[in-house]
Amino acid sequence: MSASAVLIHLSGASPGTASFYRCLLALPLLIPLALGERRREGGIPGRRRLVTVVAGALFAGDMLLWTAAIAEVGAGLSTVLVNVQVVIVPLLALLVDREALSRRFLASVPFLLVGVVLAGGVFEKGGGGSDPLLGTVHAILAALCYSAFLFLLRREGQDGRPVQSYLWVTASAAVVSLVVGAFWQGVDPAPGWAAVGWLALVALFGQVLGWLLVALATPRLASHVGAVLLLLTPVGAVVLGALVLGERPSALQLAGCVLILASGAVATIRSRR
Numbered sequence: 001m002s003a004s005a006v007l008i009h010l011s012g013a014s015p016g017t018a019s020f021y022r023c024l025l026a027l028p029l030l031i032p033l034a035l036g037e038r039r040r041e042g043g044i045p046g047r048r049r050l051v052t053v054v055a056g057a058l059f060a061g062d063m064l065l066w067t068a069a070i071a072e073v074g075a076g077l078s079t080v081l082v083n084v085q086v087v088i089v090p091l092l093a094l095l096v097d098r099e100a101l102s103r104r105f106l107a108s109v110p111f112l113l114v115g116v117v118l119a120g121g122v123f124e125k126g127g128g129g130s131d132p133l134l135g136t137v138h139a140i141l142a143a144l145c146y147s148a149f150l151f152l153l154r155r156e157g158q159d160g161r162p163v164q165s166y167l168w169v170t171a172s173a174a175v176v177s178l179v180v181g182a183f184w185q186g187v188d189p190a191p192g193w194a195a196v197g198w199l200a201l202v203a204l205f206g207q208v209l210g211w212l213l214v215a216l217a218t219p220r221l222a223s224h225v226g227a228v229l230l231l232l233t234p235v236g237a238v239v240l241g242a243l244v245l246g247e248r249p250s251a252l253q254l255a256g257c258v259l260i261l262a263s264g265a266v267a268t269i270r271s272r273r
Contacts, residue, residue, distance in 0.1 A: 001210035002236025004202050006244050011198035015067035016181020017188045019060060021199040023174035026207035027167070033212075034167040044164050048156055052165045055152040056172025058145045063173070064180060065142035072135025081139035083116045083234065086227045088147035089154075093223035097155070105224040108267035111259055112231060118256025119234055150218070154226060157219035166215040170207060225268045231260050 008018045044052075066082050087109060093099040117123075156165045181187040191199075218226040235257045238249050249257075 001206050001214075001233050002240055004206035004210070005237045006240045007198050007202045007205070009245065011191070011195040011202070013191050013195050013199060014181075014185055014188060015064055016177060016185045017191050017195075018067070018199060018202070019063040019177035020174055020181060020187050021191070021196065022202040022207050023060075023170050023177060025196075025200050025203035026170050027174070029204070029208045030163070030167045030170060030212070034164045037161055037163040041161050044161050044168075048159065048165065049168055051152060051156055052168035053172040055149050055156070056169040056174075057176045058149040058152070059169060060173040060176035060180065061145035062142050062149060064177065064184065065138045065145065068185065069135045069139035069142060072131045072138060081136065082143045082146055083231060084113075084143050085147040085150060086112055086116075086224075086231055088143065089150050089227040090224040092147065092151045096151075097223075099223055101224055102222070102267075105228070105267045108228070108263045111263040112228065112267070115256045115259030115263060116231065116234070118252050119238060119260060123252055150227070150230070151223070153215055154218040154221075154223065157215055162215045162219065163212065166212055169215075170211075228264045228267045231264060235260055 004022070008022075011018060013021065062082070069081070090099075090101055090105065094101060153166070153169065156162075178187055214226075214230070221229075238253060238257055242249055
């Protein structure tokens with residue numbers, strides 16, 4: 001999943017184009033997996049399909065809003081704002097499902113948030129952008145969409161048949177990305193073979209392998225554990241950005257990555273006792 005940001009950067013595609021194609025190109029790979037699950041486990045009821053369609057729309061909203069916020073408020077601050085999901089997702093589980101939060105997680109939250117701020121490079125870049133106020137609004141809306149998407153994805157997967165649910169999520173996200181992106185930021189129906197190639201890799205590694213594993217794993221984890229582990233995504237993006245794009249993270253950004261890793265370990269690894 002961390003590779004998605006690098007691959008999208010290499011594609012040069014607009015936010016709407018990237019969001020649409022990464023979902024569309026994932027469908028041919030997901031459909032056989034979903035059909036196999038359907039033969040073994042049966043189909044999912046109509047109510048669950050409706051929930052997964054809503055989750056897909058939220059996922060598309062997150063992708064479009066966050067990509068817009070990067071240019072408007074800066075990559076660092078937009079990353080910080082969208083990753084407040086580490087607090088929102090467990091709170092949703094607490095309020096809706098009455099799921100208790102561990103003391104380890106509550107103690108780790110301040111350190112996790114500080115780590116995200118440092119890794120985002122806010123102090124080096126100052127959160128600048130073309131429109132900081134609008135970018136902040138877009139990033140906050142993206143965080144709300146992202147958190148609600150993660151909550152629904154995990155909740156629906158707890159009832160079984162997660163691959164079919166995720167297929168509906170991806171199909172819904174493709175349609176919403178096409179419709180909203182066409183009116184808001186534009187969707188290029190023919191971005192070129194090079195761009196399609198990079199976006200096909202995003203579909204394979206991000207949409208199919210990455211998010212499908214999230215859909216399979218998070219229903220088996222406490223909500224706060226899944227939320228914390230997803231913070232490894234921006235850490236991986238920093239590493240891959242340095243290796244592939246030649247980006248050079250600062251000492252504070254590296255310190256933030258270390259702080260996320262250490263705090264995440266404390267929050268999620270149970271003691272043998």
